[in-house]
Each structure stands twice: as C-alpha cells, then as structure tokens.
Amino acid sequence: SDPFAVCHPPIDARRPTHRPSEPLIAARLSTMPVSSRPRFSAVIATIASTTLLSATANIADEFAPGLRGAQNRSLADAGAGSGSLSGRFVLSKRYDLSRNPNDEFIVEEHTDEHLTHSCSNYINDGSTVFTRDGKLVVKVASVCDGGGCLNSGRIMSKAEYKYGLFTFSAKVPKCNHIWPAIWLLPEDFTGTSTYGRWPCSGEIDILETVHDQSFGTFNVVAGYGSTLNGCGHPVSCNTCQPNYCTSTTMDPVKEFDRYFVESTDCAAGDNSWEEHTFVMNWQPDELTTWIDPVMSWDAAGNLINVQPKPAPASAGEMPTWRHYHRRSTPTWLAVGDFMQTCFPGQARPDAPFDIGFKIVVNIAVGGYGGAPCMWESAGCADPGVCGGAVGSEIVLSDISVWQRAH
Numbered sequence: 001s002d003p004f005a006v007c008h009p010p011i012d013a014r015r016p017t018h019r020p021s022e023p024l025i026a027a028r029l030s031t032m033p034v035s036s037r038p039r040f041s042a043v044i045a046t047i048a049s050t051t052l053l054s055a056t057a058n059i060a061d062e063f064a065p066g067l068r069g070a071q072n073r074s075l076a077d078a079g080a081g082s083g084s085l086s087g088r089f090v091l092s093k094r095y096d097l098s099r100n101p102n103d104e105f106i107v108e109e110h111t112d113e114h115l116t117h118s119c120s121n122y123i124n125d126g127s128t129v130f131t132r133d134g135k136l137v138v139k140v141a142s143v144c145d146g147g148g149c150l151n152s153g154r155i156m157s158k159a160e161y162k163y164g165l166f167t168f169s170a171k172v173p174k175c176n177h178i179w180p181a182i183w184l185l186p187e188d189f190t191g192t193s194t195y196g197r198w199p200c201s202g203e204i205d206i207l208e209t210v211h212d213q214s215f216g217t218f219n220v221v222a223g224y225g226s227t228l229n230g231c232g233h234p235v236s237c238n239t240c241q242p243n244y245c246t247s248t249t250m251d252p253v254k255e256f257d258r259y260f261v262e263s264t265d266c267a268a269g270d271n272s273w274e275e276h277t278f279v280m281n282w283q284p285d286e287l288t289t290w291i292d293p294v295m296s297w298d299a300a301g302n303l304i305n306v307q308p309k310p311a312p313a314s315a316g317e318m319p320t321w322r323h324y325h326r327r328s329t330p331t332w333l334a335v336g337d338f339m340q341t342c343f344p345g346q347a348r349p350d351a352p353f354d355i356g357f358k359i360v361v362n363i364a365v366g367g368y369g370g371a372p373c374m375w376e377s378a379g380c381a382d383p384g385v386c387g388g389a390v391g392s393e394i395v396l397s398d399i400s401v402w403q404r405a406h
Contacts, residue, residue, distance in 0.1 A: 085281055099131070117367040119150045119380035127142065129154075137394070137395050156188070164401050166280045166281075166399075167400045168399055172273045174270065175264070176365070178392055179208070180364075184203070184357035201352055202221060202352035203221035204357065205218065207278050213264065220324055222352055224338030257322065259322050261276060263314050277291070286325045287353070308320050373385055373386035
C-alpha cells in the first residue's frame with residue numbers, strides 16, 4: 001500500500017466480492033498513530049507484498065524435525081506434506097475457565113479507534129467478559145451511548161509463553177460483519193517487547209475470520225525499523241518508531257494463509273460456527289496451525305501425536321492446517337538483517353518469535369477493508385448493518401498450553 005511495501009492486506013481482500021481502494025487505505029493510515037497498530041493486519045493492503053512472495057516462491061525448505069512430510073518447496077506451497085506432528089508434549093497450563101476472568105486474564109479497557117478502526121469499545125464491566133457454565137465468554141454486549149461504537153470484550157493472558165503447543169476449544173460467532181480472533185502478542189495491547197513496538201515485536205494470528213467466511217486465516221506478522229516509512233529502505237535500529245516496514249504472511253492471491261473451518265450461511269441465520277478445536281504448535285523456526293485435528297495421548301496424559309483431519313468436500317481445495325517455516329517464508333526472513341544488526345548476540349534466527357507472547361481473544365466488529373462500518377460510523381449501531389452483532393459471543397471451553405519434552 002502507499003507507505004508500506006510489505007504489509008498486511010485487508011482481511012476482506014481475501015473475499016473476491018470487493019477490495020478496498022488504495023485511497024481509502026491511505027486515508028485510514030493517515031489517521032492512525034504509528035505507535036498503536038497491532039491487529040491492523042486486516043486494514044492495510046499491499047501490492048508489493050504479492051510481488052515479493054512471487055519473486056521468492058522458489059525458496060526451498062525441509063520440514064523441521066517432528067513435522068513429517070514432503071519438502072515444502074515454496075512459500076506458496078506452505079502446508080504441503082502430511083502435516084503430522086509427533087513428539088511428547090507435557091501439559092504446562094490448563095486454564096480454569098470457571099474462575100473470575102480477571103484472575104488470569106487482563107480484561108482490556110480501550111477502544112479500537114486507533115487499532116483496527118472497528119466499532120469495538122473494549123470494556124470491563126462484567127457484560128463483555130464473564131464465565132457461564134464453566135466456560136469463558138467474550139461478548140459484543142451492547143451499543144455504546146451515542147451509537148458510534150459497540151461495547152465488546154478483549155482479554156490478554158497475564159502469563160506469557162515462549163514456544164509451546166496451544167489448544168483452544170471455542171464456538172466462534174459469524175455474520176453481521178464481525179471480526180473475532182484468537183492470537184498471540186507480546187507484553188500489552190500495544191505489542192511492545194524487547195525488539196520495540198509492533199510490528200518489530202511480532203504477532204501470531206491463530207484465527208482471524210470475518211462475516212460470512214467459511215475459513216480462518218493463520219498469519220505471522222513481523223517488521224523492522226526503517227530510515228523511511230515503508231519497506232526497501234535501509235534498516236534503522238529505531239525499535240519501529242516512527243518508521244518501519246510491516247512484513248506478513250497474509251496473501252489474498254495465493255490464499256496459503258487460509259484453512260477451512262465450517263460453511264457459513266448468514267441468510268439462514270447461521271450466526272455461529274459449531275465448537276471447534278484450534279491447535280497451534282510454535283517452536284523455533286516454525287509455526288503450524290490445525291483445525292479439529294486428531295490428537296493422541298500416552299498413559300501419562302502427555303500429548304504425543306497430532307494428525308490433520310481430512311478436509312470435507314465443502315472445503316474444495318482448502319486444507320485443514322497450515323505451516324510456516326522461517327527458511328521458506330520470505331516475509332519472516334525479511335526481518336533478519338534488522339535483528340542481527342540491532343540486537344546482536346540477543347536475537348535468535350527466528351526473532352521476533354523467540355520471546356514470550358501472551359494469549360489474546362477479542363471480537364472486533366467492522367473496521368476491516370470493505371466493511372460497512374468502522375469506529376463512530378452510523379453503521380455500528382444499525383441492526384441492518386453491524387448492530388446485529390450485539391449478542392455475538394466467543395465461548396471457550398478449553399485453553400491449554402503444552403511444552404515439548406526434551
């Protein structure tokens with residue numbers, strides 16, 4: 001897009017019906033402080049990112065030990081091979097979701113005005129994040145006073161995790177231009193970390209989906225400080241303030257970030273997916289996500305095998321899992337010079353994904369490219385536009401973290 005050469009495309013650009021114009025994207029960028037853009041992944045578009053991915057599509061790679069399959073010959077082929085994971089993973093943390101959410105999560109209180117421009121106003125008054133029947137509920141609870149936003153929920157775990165296998169069993173809302181997400185971010189909602197602010201600090205999107213999409217997207221975001229805003233300029237050790245390049249695996253052309261979840265028919269009132277299990281394995285140099293995989297445990301309760309489930313006929317050619325390896329992911333490799341130059345002896349080759357990240361779950365409404373509503377627009381409260389999202393819930397019955405045994 002205009003100031004960024006390798007950036008997030010709008011999440012709605014992955015829907016063939018419409019794509020926001022570059023002037024609209026530029027207008028949104030001009031109103032957004034550089035210091036507060038985590039989860040802006042679905043708002044800004046790029047042409048050059050697709051060019052970069054095409055130019056580097058012949059980079060070879062082999063799956064890391066434990067993830068068996070054929071060679072992952074190019075970034076466009078991400079997800080090739082069997083997708084099986086073997087090893088021994090010991091349960092590190094299973095959240096008691098019947099407890100007061102404030103015990104183990106930060107229930108965030110801020111707006112999306114300068115993050116994704118969505119209608120969501122995140123509050124902590126017990127109406128947007130709560131427990132019910134032993135499960136954790138994140139909800140779009142009500143229309144804000146004045147009608148320019150929707151009161152919604154967003155949580156971040158107090159604990160942080162460096163590597164691990166994460167499982168989430170969740171019922172995820174759909175339709176009404178909703179944008180729910182399960183993801184990882186360092187430190188706090190600004191994404192500040194050892195390497196600076198977002199995007200230098202990194203972001204891992206396990207699930208993003210909007211409106212009537214039948215799929216989730218698995219996206220890895222990184223970035224580097226730059227002498228001028230955008231990509232292709234010399235590296236600057238400025239911790240992404242004020243100038244930076246955003247580098248992401250999201251690609252609306254090749255669609256290798258997508259995995260099939262469940263068909264959605266908003267016209268028929270199917271405003272929620274059934275409960276699904278989202279699994280993400282994060283190890284040095286690699287990240288993999290599955291939807292509803294077949295998992296096996298040993299007699300001691302250790303997780304020992306993950307197998308992708310067969311894709312249903314309704315999925316077409318879309319798989320049920322996706323994999324990224326650093327050596328075959330140009331947008332991950334692109335931050336290497338920044339890390340080696342600015343953090344010598346500190347940053348591992350897989351930086352910024354070599355530090356602790358926290359779990360984030362939230363529901364945004366609108367704000368993505370092509371959405372009919374955004375912060376303080378009339379469409380936020382209009383029941384026929386985005387106001388119908390009131391009452392939508394992410395219902396989590398399990399959040400568990402496993403660590404590989406050595």
